[in-house]
Amino acid sequence: MAKQLPSYERIFGEIDFKKGDEARSVYSPAAYLADLLQLLDDEFKEHQFDERRRDIKEILLDAKNTFEMLPYLDRVIEDKLTTDVTKFHIDTDFIPIRSELFNQISKLHQDYDDVSIYPSDLKPLGLQDFESRELYHNLIFNSYIDDQGALVEMSFFEDSDNEENFEDSVGVNGHSGGQKDGIGVEGHLGKKGQKGGKKGNAGKSKRGGKG
Numbered sequence: 001m002a003k004q005l006p007s008y009e010r011i012f013g014e015i016d017f018k019k020g021d022e023a024r025s026v027y028s029p030a031a032y033l034a035d036l037l038q039l040l041d042d043e044f045k046e047h048q049f050d051e052r053r054r055d056i057k058e059i060l061l062d063a064k065n066t067f068e069m070l071p072y073l074d075r076v077i078e079d080k081l082t083t084d085v086t087k088f089h090i091d092t093d094f095i096p097i098r099s100e101l102f103n104q105i106s107k108l109h110q111d112y113d114d115v116s117i118y119p120s121d122l123k124p125l126g127l128q129d130f131e132s133r134e135l136y137h138n139l140i141f142n143s144y145i146d147d148q149g150a151l152v153e154m155s156f157f158e159d160s161d162n163e164e165n166f167e168d169s170v171g172v173n174g175h176s177g178g179q180k181d182g183i184g185v186e187g188h189l190g191k192k193g194q195k196g197g198k199k200g201n202a203g204k205s206k207r208g209g210k211g
Helices: 006-012 029-043 063-066 072-083 095-111 119-125 130-141 156-160 162-168
Strands: none
Touching: 029 063, 029 119, 095 119, 095 156, 095 162, 156 162
16 A cells, blocks of 8 residues: 555655754754753752863854864863963872883883873873873973973983983972963973983884874
8 A cells, every 4th residue: 555655755846955054953962062051050050060161151052163173182271271371280299200200201202203192101100090181281281292292302301310300390289380481380290491411313113103
């Protein structure tokens, strides 16, 4: 019986669907985010989401902000520079692993010409996940690595004498710290000390992958 019934297209002709704006769809990521934020406000009165991401309710939910990919590091750095530009405080005491961290970065530089540091490279230090993130963000903030993880001053880690400078610039429980472009840094890894030292060996292979 069903085979004898004409299709919709046969009766009314070809269906002409108008292409809609995916960013305005109720199934879009933007709509999903709006529903989640509404759920937070309605059901979780004492949540602290606004303190962690004060910006998120101000984001324009257009096509660009909905579908354009943004590296996580860019989001972290933007958040630090806009919300904590004069005070970058971290809670973890990294002093016990200062020397080990310097030596680990130095070893990576000895093995590869172009060195990039990723959070996974900090796992041998025995840190918890949130501690690794704090340390990684601090390395970026103090210009040891750039926002893509690339080592900024390779010569600093080529010379073992700089280990003392690296350690001397480490603050204790936020009571001391380095200075970055006139901005006070309240953390546990300060700005680099004296740079220089012996040149590295040429002809090493480039480090690949993200650990």
